[in-house]
Amino acid sequence: MPNLVKEILSEIGIIELYPPQEEAIKANVLEGKNLLLSVPTAAGKTLIAMICAIKHVLERKGKVLYLLPLKALANEKYEEFKILEKIGIKVIISTGDFDNIEPYLINYDIIIATNEKADSIIRHKPSWINRISLIIADEIHLLGDGSRGPTLETLLTSLRLLNPESQIIGLSATIRNANEIAEWLKAVLVTSNWRPVPLKEGVFFKNNIIFKDGSILKINETSNDPIISLTIDSIRSGGQVLIFTGSRASAVSLAKRLSEPIRKLLKRDEERKLLELSSEILKIGERNRISEILSKLVSYGVAFHHAGLTYEHRRIIENAFRSSLIKCICATPTLAAGVNLPARRVIIHDYRRYEPGIGNVNISIMEEKQMAGRAGRPKYDKEGEAILLARSENERDFLFEEYILAEPERIWSRLGNSSSLRSHILAVIATGLAHYEEELIDFFSRTLFAFQYGLHSFKKRILEVLKMLIKENLVEERKEKLIATKFGKRVSELYIDPLSAIIIRDNLRKFNSNTTAIEYLILICKTPDMLGLPIRKKDLPILTKFIQNNFIPFEIPYEDTPEYISFLEKIKVALMLNDWIEEVHEDKIIEKFDVGPGDIYSFVENAKWLIYSSYELAKLFNYNEVINPLMKLYIRVENGVKEELIPLVTLKGIGRVRARALYSAGFKTIEDLKIASPSSLMKIPHIGPETVKLIKEQVSKL
Ligand SMILES: Nc1ncnc2c1ncn2[C@@H]1O[C@H](COP(=O)(O)OP(=O)(O)OP(=O)(O)O)[C@@H](O)[C@H]1O
Numbered sequence: 001m002p003n004l005v006k007e008i009l010s011e012i013g014i015i016e017l018y019p020p021q022e023e024a025i026k027a028n029v030l031e032g033k034n035l036l037l038s039v040p041t042a043a044g045k046t047l048i049a050m051i052c053a054i055k056h057v058l059e060r061k062g063k064v065l066y067l068l069p070l071k072a073l074a075n076e077k078y079e080e081f082k083i084l085e086k087i088g089i090k091v092i093i094s095t096g097d098f099d100n101i102e103p104y105l106i107n108y109d110i111i112i113a114t115n116e117k118a119d120s121i122i123r124h125k126p127s128w129i130n131r132i133s134l135i136i137a138d139e140i141h142l143l144g145d146g147s148r149g150p151t152l153e154t155l156l157t158s159l160r161l162l163n164p165e166s167q168i169i170g171l172s173a174t175i176r177n178a179n180e181i182a183e184w185l186k187a188v189l190v191t192s193n194w195r196p197v198p199l200k201e202g203v204f205f206k207n208n209i210i211f212k213d214g215s216i217l218k219i220n221e222t223s224n225d226p227i228i229s230l231t232i233d234s235i236r237s238g239g240q241v242l243i244f245t246g247s248r249a250s251a252v253s254l255a256k257r258l259s260e261p262i263r264k265l266l267k268r269d270e271e272r273k274l275l276e277l278s279s280e281i282l283k284i285g286e287r288n289r290i291s292e293i294l295s296k297l298v299s300y301g302v303a304f305h306h307a308g309l310t311y312e313h314r315r316i317i318e319n320a321f322r323s324s325l326i327k328c329i330c331a332t333p334t335l336a337a338g339v340n341l342p343a344r345r346v347i348i349h350d351y352r353r354y355e356p357g358i359g360n361v362n363i364s365i366m367e368e369k370q371m372a373g374r375a376g377r378p379k380y381d382k383e384g385e386a387i388l389l390a391r392s393e394n395e396r397d398f399l400f401e402e403y404i405l406a407e408p409e410r411i412w413s414r415l416g417n418s419s420s421l422r423s424h425i426l427a428v429i430a431t432g433l434a435h436y437e438e439e440l441i442d443f444f445s446r447t448l449f450a451f452q453y454g455l456h457s458f459k460k461r462i463l464e465v466l467k468m469l470i471k472e473n474l475v476e477e478r479k480e481k482l483i484a485t486k487f488g489k490r491v492s493e494l495y496i497d498p499l500s501a502i503i504i505r506d507n508l509r510k511f512n513s514n515t516t517a518i519e520y521l522i523l524i525c526k527t528p529d530m531l532g533l534p535i536r537k538k539d540l541p542i543l544t545k546f547i548q549n550n551f552i553p554f555e556i557p558y559e560d561t562p563e564y565i566s567f568l569e570k571i572k573v574a575l576m577l578n579d580w581i582e583e584v585h586e587d588k589i590i591e592k593f594d595v596g597p598g599d600i601y602s603f604v605e606n607a608k609w610l611i612y613s614s615y616e617l618a619k620l621f622n623y624n625e626v627i628n629p630l631m632k633l634y635i636r637v638e639n640g641v642k643e644e645l646i647p648l649v650t651l652k653g654i655g656r657v658r659a660r661a662l663y664s665a666g667f668k669t670i671e672d673l674k675i676a677s678p679s680s681l682m683k684i685p686h687i688g689p690e691t692v693k694l695i696k697e698q699v700s701k702l
């Protein structure tokens with residue numbers, strides 16, 4: 001290894017390689033051999049990827065693409081890789097919108113991106129794509145995920161077709177058919193059960209933990225609530241606890257139950273620091289019931305963590321847990337697949353989880369192992385413990401058989417029956433990866449799906465979808481040559497489902513200057529790219545009333561059909577977005593629609609993307625009457641404001657709350673702000689000296 005690399009490694013605390021890392025080196029990964037590294041969590045997979053990346057950049061002058069499933073993970077990886085800038089390697093994270101071309105990426109050596117973002121980058125065919133010489137697919141077991149696996153699968157297939165000479169490294173948790181996935185990747189497989197901190201898996205029953213190796217640990221019964229005893233036991237001996245629950249509600253209620261007992265264990269200075277953290281939490285975003293509960297619990301040294309929280313709140317909780325300030329996090333399973341957050345003891349409170357439309361289901365062994373794998377903090381603990389809870393002897397035996405002693409499931413490609421197939425077929429044609437039917441089939445014959453199931457029925461399905469794309473004018477067939485139409489090309493770049501694009505195209509045509517905001521919102525919510533919100537009993541009267549009293553620009557499905565329910569789920573989202581742009585307070589939205597601030601944010605992001613896409617398609621089809629309204633709607637959704645606030649929110653530092661405050665005080669336009677005296681602005685609620693300065697700087701240039 002070059003000295004330069006050794007220096008970097010010692011700087012991040014690496015003196016010698018872990019055994020699985022040595023094996024990877026022995027498998028000639030540094031000589032360019034493809035590798036599938038399927039080892040437990042925290043076994044040091046990143047390092048192998050990093051050493052290879054350095055080699056590619058310094059020796060082959062190649063570009064490296066590092067793929068991850070989540071934005072949070074991409075950020076974490078970027079932070080880790082930034083150290084390479086010291087040796088002149090340029091690292092960047094690509095997180096922009098899907099339609100953003102980001103021409104500067106050409107200047108970087110290592111590009112870190114989510115799978116979806118990378119997939120969208122390819123669709124714009126940047127000139128540097130052929131210079132990628134190393135592809136790293138982290139958390140590659142995602143291939144088996146029904147909703148997101150197909151994107152990763154076609155992305156890898158495209159990248160390998162575009163760069164046949166490139167090296168590929170897959171990083172994965174332990175999976176049963178790792179050899180099959182390796183074979184598909186034409187990679188050497190390195191597997192191992194080795195972990196830097198040993199993991200003891202067990203079941204808790206009647207105050208005893210029975211471990212896999214037969215040993216038994218008696219837990220002090222500090223409470224008649226077993227989960228409290230189990231948590232306190234670990235914290236008392238200096239550990240931290242991560243508890244996985246089946247739902248957001250149970251994560252919150254469990255954190256509440258644990259708060260008093262945990263508070264009693266806090267030291268003085270910890271209490272003080274937690275109070276500071278608690279008030280910091282309230283300062284972020286609009287104050288609402290969720291941030292209030294979170295803030296209160298944090299002052300007790302416990303927190304809950306789920307996708308309904310804002311990104312900022314989640315990061316604060318994670319960091320405070322890492323610095324041992326927060327003693328216990330009650331989380332939904334999203335955390336298991338997320339950032340690096342180890343605990344001495346992991347408790348899997350629920351092995352059943354509610355799936356909309358199905359009911360309660362047992363989580364997969366793979367998921368259980370991912371959660372369990374969070375246990376054991378390198379540098380802090382000698383071992384980690386992962387514990388399932390049993391309420392009866394039968395259940396104890398069941399948990400041992402079904403989880404603790406069981407091997408994770410096989411990974412199966414989900415591409416064949418996936419609705420995303422139409423999107424990928426269009427992309428393959430639009431990016432010129434296939435010009436003829438045979439080439440299209442050839443492309444899909446390289447996928448994991450074809451590798452696992454063969455091509456026979458798959459081919460039929462592909463041709464059916466192709467026919468639909470041709471019928472809807474996304475693809476043209478000229479003398480057997482397949483060409484994406486302007487429409488098809490743009491849809492592929494916009495990264496929306498072709499079906500969404502068809503719905504948008506066919507309905508925007510009917511819209512005119514009288515169309516209201518809610519009608520646009522219903523349109524984007526109707527597309528398959530927008531998820532629905534679950535319907536509760538108390539929603540029904542509101543939704544039904546809305547449907548009866550308003551013009552719905554679509555056919556309404558028959559009542560008592562599954563289609564009707566999913567229609568209502570979409571209407572619910574449209575109504576939520578409408579409240580958002582009518583400036584309803586966040587807290588009210590949270591209560592009315594049973595969502596968290598994090599959900600509002602992700603629905604808003606998604607809506608922006610679909611409104612932008614609608615705008616682009618309106619331009620393409622010359623639907624001139626809707627272009628302006630769509631642009632205004634975009635700004636309103638982005639900021640959560642009524643139309644009259646649009647000029648004010650275009651200023652940096654002015655969100656919906658401040659804009660409303662300015663407007664109410666009579667400052668309604670940029671002109672008003674230009675002539676306003678700083679002292680008069682300072683008197684307005686939510687407007688401090690900093691903001692006034694920011695406003696004045698900006699308006700003086702306009
Ligand atoms: N050889 C080594 N010596 C000391 N520390 C190491 C070594 N290799 C990796 N580490 C450290 O171990 C920790 C876990 O490594 P890494 O994030 O690569 O795990 P991983 O295998 O990707 O696990 P996960 O499945 O959780 O993503 C990191 O903090 C890393 O710095």
Ligand SMILES: [Mg+2]
Pocket residue numbers: 045046138
């Ligand atoms: Mg990792």
